Amino acid sequence: GQQVMQIPQYQHVQEGEDFTTYCNSSTTLSNIQWYKQRPGGHPVFLIQLVKSGEVKKQKRLTFQFGEAKKNSSLHITATQTTDVGTYFCAGWLGAGSYQLTFGKGTKLSVIP
Amino acid sequence: DARVTQTPRHKVTEMGQEVTMRCQPILGHNTVFWYRQTMMQGLELLAYFRNRAPLDDSGMPKDRFSAEMPDATLATLKIQPSEPRDSAVYFCASGYTATGNQPQHFGDGTRLSIL
Numbered sequence: 663g664q665q666v667m668q669i670p671q672y673q674h675v676q677e678g679e680d681f682t683t684y685c686n687s688s689t690t691l692s693n694i695q696w697y698k699q700r701p702g703g704h705p706v707f708l709i710q711l712v713k714s715g716e717v718k719k720q721k722r723l724t725f726q727f728g729e730a731k732k733n734s735s736l737h738i739t740a741t742q743t744t745d746v747g748t749y750f751c752a753g754w755l756g757a758g759s760y761q762l763t764f765g766k767g768t769k770l771s772v773i774p
Numbered sequence: 775d776a777r778v779t780q781t782p783r784h785k786v787t788e789m790g791q792e793v794t795m796r797c798q799p800i801l802g803h804n805t806v807f808w809y810r811q812t813m814m815q816g817l818e819l820l821a822y823f824r825n826r827a828p829l830d831d832s833g834m835p836k837d838r839f840s841a842e843m844p845d846a847t848l849a850t851l852k853i854q855p856s857e858p859r860d861s862a863v864y865f866c867a868s869g870y871t872a873t874g875n876q877p878q879h880f881g882d883g884t885r886l887s888i889l
Contacts, residue, residue, distance in 0.1 A: 761830065
């Protein structure tokens with residue numbers, strides 16, 4: 663079955679440092695979504711990427727979708743304590759499928 | 775803001791007891807998902823419904839878990855009998871899928887502890 667691998671599993675950074683998490687799928691994806699889960703909270707949708715090579719930005723967050731639509735990354739510039747949480751990527755195979763396959767997430771800790 | 779509502783938020787019960795978790799999806803959403811989250815396994819998809827019809831429940835242990843959607847405003851997940859290994863956070867999520875996949879909106883989850 664489809665697998666979505668996400669690395670690293672954990673990342674500790676000093677406040678102000680950059681952070682990147684990577685997502686790789688065993689199969690070509692129709693689109694990929696990113697979610698953030700704060701400690702004790704629930705996953706919250708951040709963004710969806712659809713096109714090959716697509717790059718989207720949300721303030722300090724930059725999301726990329728690979729050319730082959732099998733990998734993606736999330737980069738946070740100058741982390742803040744409010745960025746703490748677990749970031750999940752979730753891939754969608756396309757028509758005929760209604761489910762997302764979630765990666766196991768990257769847990770980000772920011773040291774003030 | 776519209777939100778997915780899950781009840782109860784917390785549940786502690788003894789092994790062997792029946793557990794029922796409820797979810798009210800966002801009005802107008804036609805797809806409902808049940809996930810289980812643990813430290814070891816991450817987010818696991820248990821079952822999902824589209825237009826109230828069950829599409830896939832292959833992620834559920836069939837002997838003890840059951841998922842239903844008696845109407846468009848209520849989805850349920852039952853465990854009978856419960857076991858300590860069922861301890862986890864159970865999330866319900868809803869979304870609207872038509873020609874493409876749309877974001878999933880998660881509820882606050884039910885934190886289940888089986889003693």
